[in-house]
Amino acid sequence: MTVSHDFNPGTKPFSMGYLLKRREFIVFLLLILEMAVFGILTTGFLRIDNLMTIFQNSVDLAVIAAGMTLIMIMGGIDISVGSLLGVIAIVVGWMIQADLGAVPIILAALSIGALGGTVNGLIVAYGKVPAIIATLGTSNILRALIFGMLGGVWITGLPPTVEFLNIRIFGWLPAVTLIIVIVYVIFWYFTKYIRLGRAIYAVGNNAEASYLSGINVGHVTVAAHAIIGALTGIAAISYIARMGSVEMSVGLMLPLQAIAATVIGGTSVTGGRGSVIGTLIGVLFINILQNGILLLGVPSMMEWAIVGFFIIISVSFDMLGTKKIIH
Amino acid sequence: MNSSIAKIFTNRSTFLGLLVVVLGFGLSFLSPYFLSISNLLEMTQFGAVLALLGLGQTLVIIGGRGGIDLSVGAVLSFSGVLMALLYHAGVNIWPAAIIAIFIGGLLGCLNGFFVAVLNMPPLIVTLGTAYIFSSISLVITNGVPVSGFPAGFDFIGQGKIMGIPAQVLLIVIPVFMVMLWVINKTTFGRWIYMVGVGDTAARLAGIHVKKVRVMLYGISGLLAGLGAVVMSSWLMAAKPDIGTGYDMQSITVAVLGGTSMMGGEGSVSGTLLAVLIITMIYNGMQLANITSVWQLAVMGIVLLCSIIANNIFESRSRQTVKKSK
Numbered sequence: 204m205t206v207s208h209d210f211n212p213g214t215k216p217f218s219m220g221y222l223l224k225r226r227e228f229i230v231f232l233l234l235i236l237e238m239a240v241f242g243i244l245t246t247g248f249l250r251i252d253n254l255m256t257i258f259q260n261s262v263d264l265a266v267i268a269a270g271m272t273l274i275m276i277m278g279g280i281d282i283s284v285g286s287l288l289g290v291i292a293i294v295v296g297w298m299i300q301a302d303l304g305a306v307p308i309i310l311a312a313l314s315i316g317a318l319g320g321t322v323n324g325l326i327v328a329y330g331k332v333p334a335i336i337a338t339l340g341t342s343n344i345l346r347a348l349i350f351g352m353l354g355g356v357w358i359t360g361l362p363p364t365v366e367f368l369n370i371r372i373f374g375w376l377p378a379v380t381l382i383i384v385i386v387y388v389i390f391w392y393f394t395k396y397i398r399l400g401r402a403i404y405a406v407g408n409n410a411e412a413s414y415l416s417g418i419n420v421g422h423v424t425v426a427a428h429a430i431i432g433a434l435t436g437i438a439a440i441s442y443i444a445r446m447g448s449v450e451m452s453v454g455l456m457l458p459l460q461a462i463a464a465t466v467i468g469g470t471s472v473t474g475g476r477g478s479v480i481g482t483l484i485g486v487l488f489i490n491i492l493q494n495g496i497l498l499l500g501v502p503s504m505m506e507w508a509i510v511g512f513f514i515i516i517s518v519s520f521d522m523l524g525t526k527k528i529i530h
Numbered sequence: 531m532n533s534s535i536a537k538i539f540t541n542r543s544t545f546l547g548l549l550v551v552v553l554g555f556g557l558s559f560l561s562p563y564f565l566s567i568s569n570l571l572e573m574t575q576f577g578a579v580l581a582l583l584g585l586g587q588t589l590v591i592i593g594g595r596g597g598i599d600l601s602v603g604a605v606l607s608f609s610g611v612l613m614a615l616l617y618h619a620g621v622n623i624w625p626a627a628i629i630a631i632f633i634g635g636l637l638g639c640l641n642g643f644f645v646a647v648l649n650m651p652p653l654i655v656t657l658g659t660a661y662i663f664s665s666i667s668l669v670i671t672n673g674v675p676v677s678g679f680p681a682g683f684d685f686i687g688q689g690k691i692m693g694i695p696a697q698v699l700l701i702v703i704p705v706f707m708v709m710l711w712v713i714n715k716t717t718f719g720r721w722i723y724m725v726g727v728g729d730t731a732a733r734l735a736g737i738h739v740k741k742v743r744v745m746l747y748g749i750s751g752l753l754a755g756l757g758a759v760v761m762s763s764w765l766m767a768a769k770p771d772i773g774t775g776y777d778m779q780s781i782t783v784a785v786l787g788g789t790s791m792m793g794g795e796g797s798v799s800g801t802l803l804a805v806l807i808i809t810m811i812y813n814g815m816q817l818a819n820i821t822s823v824w825q826l827a828v829m830g831i832v833l834l835c836s837i838i839a840n841n842i843f844e845s846r847s848r849q850t851v852k853k854s855k
Contacts, residue, residue, distance in 0.1 A: 280653065326834065326838075330834070330837070330838045330841070331838075331841045332834065332837045332838060332841070333791045333837075335598070335653060336781065336785065336791065336833065336834075336837055337834065337837075339778055339781070339830075339833065340830040340831070340833040340834040341830065341834070342830070343778065343826045343827060343829055343830030343833075344826075344827045344830040344831060346826055346827075347823050347824055347825075347826040347827030347830070348827070350821075350823035350826075351823065351824075459657065459661070462654075462657065466654060472651045472653070472654045473651060502669055502672075504665055504668040504669045504673065505665060505669050506665070507661045507662075507664070507665035508661065508662045508665035508666055508669070510661055511657075511658040511659065511660070511661025511662035511665065512658070512662060514654060514657065514658035514661070515644065515650075515654075515655065515658040515659070515662075518650050518651070518654050518655070518658070519644070519648055519650055522648055522649050522650050
């Protein structure tokens, strides 16, 4: 099964023409341009500790966006990740307060996440509910659960059980960024060489054809949702390590950020096309934007208008570039 | 006998009407106050804005091709804020309100343009514009509610005519009547369903598909603008984040009312009944002293159950169609 995600597969690899046709490369150029603009306009932006802070703050989003990429390649969407992250973060917070070790905490986070994702997957695959509606529904149920679990009181002042994630290797490289590297290497391999990874592309391209060629579409759907759920568990741990507290509005903007990063990174919203590398660049693009806007002194509320603008621009590029008409 | 029971369950409006009665009966056990005339009339005002947004959402979803409008909440916020700022800039309140409604329609048409003319997926387009509109309304107000509307403006949102809230009697009911007429008695109304069933067939039947779809999103925006006027008059303030959560609620009432996410199917009366049901549940929970956060969970559960139920009804009624395919 060779599902091409190049605009023009006939072009010679690594020639300039080839690179310019790769979506990842264009977004990468945009990222460099963005960094140059902020580097010129502000004084603190290009300092190494500022850049490392950006990386450190990108972990939750990067991990979840990797999962979102899978879901969107499959032609779906998941807007419950923010609420799911909140629920897991609260459980992790409780476990830290109860002084349980790192291993049970990580296992609990992963399994609650995978369970939540599986429920979404089952509703989508077997309840035949469109992914947006299914995850909208579960997101609201989980959001109410967050309120119920917190009971109006924030979780704060957590003892440093997960403090190892805040360690800086060589004194400057935050250890949490290793999570990004590990997750993305695994996902790159997974989407390129593993059967399930390829099946996700196939389902996104044409679910009916995939079914006819022997792919169990229901299983693939549930698996993809379980994966993003487990990733949400990882993100929840990194969130706790970074914030040291959980408040009511935890993860409210997260699903939209993850979708934005994925779409800006070149994943087709109609499914079947996209890459995790593009998504990683999209994540950095958004986080650098947040950081740079802050340094420039632009009101932070403006940030979302800019992100929204880039979502629309990148999708319209998609539509014009591929001339793909959706029905 | 058996077939008449089946008919009740397959006819959405009958089913919802029955649900309203059962719910009213059940909720009266939770609180004896629930079934009093004054409470029932009071209650309807909470559903007014939701009804307007839900009716717009219904049209957009019926219009098909993945039709959805996630920006209604943001348009609601933006139009309200704009009206308040216009008023403070010296414009009389009523022209300001009319401008706000038209700006809402214009923003809706912008969505429609991206969706219909540029062929972009509605989900992403309206997500993007929702970001932009809500962000702009926060920026131009610094996130602070704008108040200081003139006395008299509160009549729409707070006034009552024979005990019936004015926003229901003067806004929601006329809007609903007009929509009912447009959908059932005009060519445009039939075009909406045709377009929803399939682009190609509609085009071959001579329908200007793109124009119809732009108009649907425009109507959704107009209704959100109208909702903004009602909301501002009700609260006597324009809050820049008032629309948060309304996108989801409007989708919920549309789907609960029997609109199919696949397009081409649904009715405005179903949506109105669904608004009534949601409002009753909320009101009942409030009277029973259940914390408002659980309303969110109930909304989620109702949403999921209504779609799954929809699918079951649909697969039953479409089985014959599929066979001939």
